[in-house]
Amino acid sequence: MVSSPYFPLVVLFVVALGFGLAPLGLAWLWARFFSPRKPNPVKNSIYECGLVSKGDAWVQFRSAYYLYAIIFLIFDVEAVFLLPFAVAFTGLNAAACAAMLVFVLLLVEGLAWAWAKGVLTWA
Amino acid sequence: MAIEENLKIELGKQGVFVTTLEELYNWGRRSSIWPMQFGLACCAIEMIATTMARYDLARFGAEVFRPSPRQADLMIVSGTVTKKMAPQVVRLYNQMAEPRYVIAMGACAISGGPFKQGYNVLKGIDRYIPVDVHIPGCPPRPEALIQAFMTLQKKIDEQPLTGENRPRFLNQNAQGEFPVPEPADHDLEPPSNPGVWSAPVVIR
Numbered sequence A: 001m002v003s004s005p006y007f008p009l010v011v012l013f014v015v016a017l018g019f020g021l022a023p024l025g026l027a028w029l030w031a032r033f034f035s036p037r038k039p040n041p042v043k044n045s046i047y048e049c050g051l052v053s054k055g056d057a058w059v060q061f062r063s064a065y066y067l068y069a070i071i072f073l074i075f076d077v078e079a080v081f082l083l084p085f086a087v088a089f090t091g092l093n094a095a096a097c098a099a100m101l102v103f104v105l106l107l108v109e110g111l112a113w114a115w116a117k118g119v120l121t122w123a
Numbered sequence B: 001m002a003i004e005e006n007l008k009i010e011l012g013k014q015g016v017f018v019t020t021l022e023e024l025y026n027w028g029r030r031s032s033i034w035p036m037q038f039g040l041a042c043c044a045i046e047m048i049a050t051t052m053a054r055y056d057l058a059r060f061g062a063e064v065f066r067p068s069p070r071q072a073d074l075m076i077v078s079g080t081v082t083k084k085m086a087p088q089v090v091r092l093y094n095q096m097a098e099p100r101y102v103i104a105m106g107a108c109a110i111s112g113g114p115f116k117q118g119y120n121v122l123k124g125i126d127r128y129i130p131v132d133v134h135i136p137g138c139p140p141r142p143e144a145l146i147q148a149f150m151t152l153q154k155k156i157d158e159q160p161l162t163g164e165n166r167p168r169f170l171n172q173n174a175q176g177e178f179p180v181p182e183p184a185d186h187d188l189e190p191p192s193n194p195g196v197w198s199a200p201v202v203i204r
């Protein structure tokens, strides 16, 4: 076993584990035997910046927020393409302008769709 | 004290350092007083200045302002304590781990200061929690806060770990919870914590 090429790795792994766990264990032991303990209900209550905590800490968050992230992408992508479009605007021919218009309108359509679906009203 | 003070100084001159467990323990405690990160009014600006490069509170091992009372040793009541805020301050003090200390910074925290006559200002945080060091001033300069730190360090240094005068956190029977006042119709209820504060006797 000692001749195995992986043996040094195992030794290193154990040493690394001990290096991490030993201080934690010592701190735990120290706290267990020496730390002054004075618990009371106020001290053990949930910390909420000094206010009395209301309800449980394990609440569910609305996932509806991801829709805003997606709608943000519409404007994000649009901005990336609008800038070069605006810079090159005077030198563009009619076909390029039309292509750009189609692109912008496609994105606007996405926004209109989201709007119509009622995504923009937070309920 | 196992070793005489003079002998210790003499040994120190010879390069021999002797200490007691108590001294070592207190040295560790006083050199790592972590304050809680909260400010109440204008005095807090001076507290912030104290932690910055010019005054450099780090020299005292106290630059680590903790955002949670669970990790803090010291509460600097820096500013006006309104009656609306007082329950929160007392609750935060209760939520700090022992050993814990309080510095009342500025006229407001000591007595209500310029707002003493106000209907909504607490006339001193020492009505609810035990204060270790009071510093007067409106606001106290950073030097004054540093002076308060040094006073507190001296106080910690001199605390015996056993016997009648041992600090509260080592005394199993000492009071650990300080009742949080509740807002009532005209004042906080109770107006002060008995055992912590009693009305001063005016001598005429």
Ligand code: SF4
Pocket: B041, B042, B043, B044, B078, B079, B080, B105, B106, B107, B108, B109, B113, B114, B137, B138, B139, B140
């Ligand atoms: S003592 Fe003066 S500076 Fe400090 S909080 Fe009160 S009014 Fe402000």
